[in-house]
Amino acid sequence: MKRLFGLACFCLSVLVLLPVAAPVAAKTITVGIVDCYSGPPSTYTNDVRDAFKLEIDRINAGGGVLGHKIEFVTRDSKFKVDIGLSAAKELIYRKNVDIMMGTINSALALAISDLCRKEKVPFLVTFAKSAKITGAKGHDYVFSITENTALAGKAAAVGLAKKPYLKYWIAGDDYEYGHAIADAVWNNLRKLKPQVTLLGQSWWKVGEPDFTPYITAILSAKPDAVIVATGGRDCVPFLKAAKATGFNKRVPFYMHTATELSTLKPLGLNAPEGVIGTSNYFFYYPESPENQAFVKRFEAAYKRKPAVGAIYGLLAARFIAGAYRKAGKVKPQAFIKAMEAMTVDSPIGKVTMRACDHQAMLPMFMGTTKKVSGYNFLIADDIVTIAGKDVMPGCDEIARQRKK
């Protein structure tokens, strides 16, 4: 039983060796960020973090908030829920962070959301798209400053209803995100335009290496238009396969993130034209001085154009700073009170945090991919703005979902 004893000793010594929590310097507000910084999702998450840092640095340079400096620590979740959840616990239990932020993984966001509810730490969701976060599973401590599947779906439905298509096909990632966005588009579209019909659906696993089989199956059914509910890493290969098979020329299709910079930039000028997409942000739209100034700052700092994640990072920083200023003290309860119905300025205009569900009301831009001289990648054209309030589900609807 020396061994058992040795094991216990080992465990103890490990605990001693663990970096002891540095005494938090007085007058700092610590933000803990758990997100996936490795693998494909980091294309999106790096922008959130970088824009957040940019904005925090500005705030700190201007004297901070209520005399406090804002600091942040990041942890890589590797897109795994268990790793992310332990990291979140580490940040809350050991680093005693004031606010949690993250993540791109919906399952992890839901898990951390639940943890934050128990620990009474405000949690700002910056990229996860599940509508459950502020919908059915919402609570006092969770805020979303990103669009979600319900909002994107409704925005897309509003846009698509104006087009002449009647026979649809739905295809997408066999993943909560894919199904949720497809359902949201389809249910809203059916309400707005009852005569549409659904010919069929196809679903592929996330990370599907070859889309040609799916595309040929869809083409053989001859729909008027296709709703492609794919996100993240599958966007690029799908667009590539669409180009290779001439899919975009045969059937028009909508793909939520098709117009985003992270999707279009790697494809260069070989991206398919005429694909309809929606997004919260483009570095070239809106063409406001505020946006141009932000893009300039971002480019100066990171030598690249900001993608959609950047707007979430920026909004997070402004909401955090604004809410503490408004509350006048650094206390979670006061922070939550201040966040509700608060409005901040941003490159995409004024954004309000809705009080009833803690969901930021973000405008949505619907555009079509097009080659434009001056860029070595495609950009969105014919941009239509769908205002935040038009895509939000009603507060009564949220209340009903939460009651379930």
Place this chain on the structure above:
Amino acid sequence: MKPENTGIKKTAAALGTVAGFMLLALILPRYYLYLLALILTTGLLATSLNLVLGFGGMYQFHHAVFYGTGAYCLALILTKTGLPAWLGYLAAPLAAALLGLIMGLLTVRLSALYFGMLQISLGSLVWAIVYRWYSFTGGDDGIHGIPVPDLIGTSRGAYLFVVLVTGACLAVMYRIVTSPFGMVFTGIRDNPERCRAVGINVTGHQLAGQVMAAFFAGVAGTLFVTVEGSVFPDMMFWTLSLEILIMCLLGGWFTFFGPLLGAAIIVVLRTVVGSYTEYWTLVLGVVLILLIFFLPEGVLGMIRRGGDNAAGK
């Protein structure tokens, strides 16, 4: 030393260790309690795998599926039914064991790699069902905010519960490993043909071993739910199975406590190195390579061997 004597000493040491771990609940901050609970849960899982891997020589390549089954079973009982929680804690390992029996019946006649690969395929089917059955299992979002009973719902409560359950399970598994069944099991690992020739029902024992391993993996699953309050399909994905396998090999798969140590090493590396650099998998990889070259039988295997040599001289 007389055998009776060692038996008593062992029991005393084990009880002492459990008591020591429980005392820690009074002094340690709760983050470390959480980390310890995680290590013990993962360690129990790895030990349950090693029951068949190290002691049975079976290439159990998809052990996580039983862990996930236990966790999901408890989570579903707690969230979807009004049944008492203890029933859930009882049913979950049984459900895992049942799955172990079903998969075992299909796979056990195959040998080595083929056994492992069929298990991966079957396990992936189970995973796919959990992953897609949104209305029932929550799909890839998983289930969060699982209402664990209040007594064990706090960090300290959960920690104490994990220590007690892990201690009890390890004790039972230790008995199994040192029992005639365990000895025969190691015999099967080394030489299944010879075992048949001396009158041992090899497939029967392997099947029983798998059911037991699945049962304890299910227990580990319920502990995970207690500690984290969440379940998600990652818990039964094959990459996790590979990780557990690595823990066993790392700690020493021919020893009883090796997997526990391996689990501790990996969890700690992940947490400690992870808070310094995002390249912690690189560090883990290098550590593994060093271990393979310098401690080929795993950490504990080496310690034990060193001890034997010293005793021999």
Place this chain on the structure above:
Amino acid sequence: MLRVNELVKTFGGFKAVDGAHLHVAPGEVVAVIGPNGAGKTTLFHLITGQLVPDRGEILFKGKNIAGLPPHKVCRRGIARSYQVVNVFDRLTVLENVQIAVLARQSKTWNLFQTASRMCLEDTIRILQNVGLADKADRICANLSHGDRKVLEIAITLGSKPELIIMDEPTAGMSPEETAATLKLMQRLCRQMGLTLLFCEHDMEMVFSIADRIMVMQQGRTIIQDIPERVRADKRVREAYLGGADTCSA
């Protein structure tokens, strides 16, 4: 005790055993000889359950055991040892035999007793009998070849068999080891009243210890009789000449 009738086993058209028959009486030492490829090993595999015969019967104490799986055959009282050393390398000598003893006493399903304290008397008696008692705690992989071969026999004894089947017990042994093993086997048979069925290339050994000899060729039994008559039999000589031819071909 053991009676084999009209046993047939084919492998993809090749008749490995083709109507062999064999008779072993209690307490007898019977050798099976024959040229390479005559079907001796296959015959043994059929008896011990490694293979399932296509046709024919294997009667052990009057009951047909053809087609039973190996562990059930063993339970009926037939134990075998192997041509190549076939032991549990990572276990100690004691544990090697202990497994067989535990299996014999149907204790392998016992989950909660401490194995290292069970059946010690029986196990140690066997080890003393074969002369391995002083090496009981050694890990098997570290033993000499000769000791491993003896251990092989000890494991077989652990099953407390009524009939032992041995496939070339002295294969790969030096002359001294062969002689020692020979003595050991004779002694064991006499002491324990075992029945022994074995096959062997070493004719000297066969003719010195076998009570009766069965000669196989191309899967068939040519003759089974006492050594003198086998030695005198014409067909046996032919078989061996023929066998030698196929061997060198």
Place this chain on the structure above:
Amino acid sequence: MHSGGITFAALMQQVLVGLSRTTILFIVSSGLSLVLGVLRIPNVAHGSLYMIGAFVTFSVANFYGQTGFGFIAALVLAPLVVAAVSLVLERGLLCRLYDREHLMLLLFTFAFTLIFADLVKMIWGSDYRSLNAPAWLQGSFDLAGLPFPRYSLFLLIMGPLVALGLWLLTNKTRIGKIARAAAVDREMVDAIGIDVSRVFAAVFVIGCYLAGLGGALVAPTQNITQGMDHTIIIEAFLIVIIGGLGNIWGALLGAAIFGLTDAIGILVWPQFAIVFPYMAVVIVLLIRPRGLLKAIW
């Protein structure tokens, strides 16, 4: 849901597409099979080498400005780079471990999947990378009214070429014959005075070359990212097992089963397409526990 009739043309086309996907799977898993069959190493790092192959292809092709020549150069160079990496790995570390347990070798190669994953992240960053096939392989042509991508045709031609090459290598060359003999009985080959270690090195490098080639060929059809290694490796292992360990034709057959069940599954039951290949593996292993074709061991 999918009520629209499946036309014969659509089915045939699906089969062809499935077969072109089979090509990649075959090339990768034949390499794995070779290593597994001859060296008995369950090389989990095989997927990482495939990923590295794809990334190197991207870099080389980009160096030449994504021209037709650049792609061809990449197709030649990338697998060689991967082979070089594997040679260093084998001579430097792996060759010292051949007498260890299979599972320790598994642990070793697993360690390298971790290391390679982070190295790739350090070198190429974590952005998506995308590579375009040269102009003459882009677009599609009509096949019975449905588009058939040219690149798929290219793959369909490459597959049999690689298979033929491998067959010649294993059956007609000295090293191939030695390797096959060594797979069956290592001591025997050692005993007749051949340096098995060198043969093993050669086989390992060839196997890894194939992983690199698979990565290079797949590069234009999907985005090149981290995580590519994960998806392919489990499929490759399953293919090798159902085909018959170490059997080149088995790898081809297994890959065809995998590619086709996937492609046709989509056509008949899109919602459950994900389940079809796993089902196929389960069925194959239940009926033929040692794979479809003769396994080496």
